Amino acid sequence: MATVLSAQGLSKEFRGFRAVDDVDLEVHEGGVHALVGPNGAGKTTLFNLLTGFLRPTEGRITLGTQELSGRPPEQIARLGVARSFQITSLFPQLTAREHVELALQGGTGLGWRFWRSEKQLARFGDRAKELLAQVRLADLAETHAGALSYGHKRALELALALALDPKVLLLDEPTAGMGAEDVDATVELIGRVREGRTVVLVEHNMNVVASLADKVTVLQSGRVLAEGPYAEIRHDPRVIAAYLGDADASD
Numbered sequence: 001m002a003t004v005l006s007a008q009g010l011s012k013e014f015r016g017f018r019a020v021d022d023v024d025l026e027v028h029e030g031g032v033h034a035l036v037g038p039n040g041a042g043k044t045t046l047f048n049l050l051t052g053f054l055r056p057t058e059g060r061i062t063l064g065t066q067e068l069s070g071r072p073p074e075q076i077a078r079l080g081v082a083r084s085f086q087i088t089s090l091f092p093q094l095t096a097r098e099h100v101e102l103a104l105q106g107g108t109g110l111g112w113r114f115w116r117s118e119k120q121l122a123r124f125g126d127r128a129k130e131l132l133a134q135v136r137l138a139d140l141a142e143t144h145a146g147a148l149s150y151g152h153k154r155a156l157e158l159a160l161a162l163a164l165d166p167k168v169l170l171l172d173e174p175t176a177g178m179g180a181e182d183v184d185a186t187v188e189l190i191g192r193v194r195e196g197r198t199v200v201l202v203e204h205n206m207n208v209v210a211s212l213a214d215k216v217t218v219l220q221s222g223r224v225l226a227e228g229p230y231a232e233i234r235h236d237p238r239v240i241a242a243y244l245g246d247a248d249a250s251d
């Protein structure tokens with residue numbers, strides 16, 4: 001299987017502390033790749049390195065033949081590696097449709113320009129509707145983001161990331177804070193939007209990992225502890241030991 005996104009010898013130090021320590025990663029094209037590990041393992045730091053929100057202390061990140069390390073997040077997004085937005089970046093007074101239209105016209109979703117006229121935005125209307133339908137928000141297109149439920153806000157974030165039509169979609173704990181019903185809906189949603197693209201997700205919920213991931217990388221203390229299909233790594237004694245005493249293991 002072809003590798004689309006990769007990291008070699010990737011490290012990130014915070015004042016001498018190695019949060020990510022010499023990590024090699026190969027993300028296969030068209031797959032769902034989960035990053036898991038106990039609390040403090042370095043998952044979020046690795047995620048932030050891959051999307052340019054942090055600069056590596058050492059190592060390289062490549063997308064196909066393109067070097068990503070050292071580039072700013074908006075450039076990385078434009079090259080095809082997009083992350084789902086955080087709820088905090090939604091604007092309560094804008095509708096779901098307006099959010100998606102702005103993300104479409106921004107190209108990167110990061111450099112949103114509010115001075116564009118209604119008319120200019122309207123040309124993105126059809127595509128915005130399609131994207132909202134993909135994340136099952138068609139009926140809530142005209143609802144203000146502030147009035148959406150938590151699960152619907154997360155679905156809107158996903159639509160904003162999809163607006164960039166990324167080659168690689170990165171999802172940071174897509175089911176965090178959700179009840180069982182929303183978790184099931186989110187798994188179904190990710191299963192659908194993964195078609196034709198590659199997904200990397202940080203996820204604590206092992207049922208979600210089991211349902212979605214083709215490949216799992218287990219991190220511990222910033223290093224890769226184990227890697228492989230979920231069915232294999234779940235029986236790996238090193239992985240079981242790493243999770244012992246960690247509340248997330250019982251998810």
Ligand SMILES: Nc1ncnc2c1ncn2[C@@H]1O[C@H](COP(=O)(O)OP(=O)(O)OP(=O)(O)O)[C@@H](O)[C@H]1O
Nearest residue numbers: 014017018019037038039040041042043044045046
């Ligand atoms: N900006 C920072 N400055 C200093 N230390 C940091 C910083 N960011 C993360 N760390 C440390 O790096 C380590 C890895 O953190 P990280 O958030 O990447 O882990 P994680 O696997 O995502 O954990 P969790 O599952 O709890 O979210 C932790 O010990 C954390 O305290």
